[in-house]
Amino acid sequence: MSEIKLINERLSKSVYDSLVYSDGLSVDAIISEMFNAIMKYERDQFLEMSRNLGLDNKGNGYYERFARAVEKYFTLHVPRDRDGLFKPFMLEVVKKQDQQLLDLASILYRKGLTCHEIQEVLQDIFGKKLSESRISQLSTELNDMRDMRGLIVNYLATITAS
DSSP states (O other), X not given: OOHHHHHHHHHHHHHHHHHHHSSSOOHHHHHXXXXXXXXXXXXXXXXXXXXXXXXXXXXXXXXXXXXXXSSSEEEEEEEXXXXXXXOOHHHHHHHHHHHHHHHHHHHHHHTTOOHHHHHHHHHHHHSOOXXXXXXXXXXXXXXXXXXXXXXXXXXXXXXXXX
């Protein structure tokens, strides 16, 4: 049996045993651990490549970031390097998901929902409570963009009329 196949079988058994024998461990917790392990591996590979290029970069702890799993949000421990150059690929997936959440809040606001109603919808669907102040900030940004668009349209109308 190949080494990688053996590792995959052990990993599968470990995940299964964790779900069967642990109290309160959820699928979300396993997903969180997997994300963290993948990002740590990415950083290790990044640092090894840096050393091969003659750079003296080292790991420099972690910072926390929230991400959504199956049932709720969880905390990721994102590894970093001393030079601040490492950007985990897995984090891009999380960022895209966060942007989609903000886009949805903006759409709901444009449809006429109040900040409180938007907050309730996001809590019900995603299990994440976006603060009313953040929703209000998004609405202000939308209004600013509308105002800017109006100014541009008026400016273009005066130029073409001349």
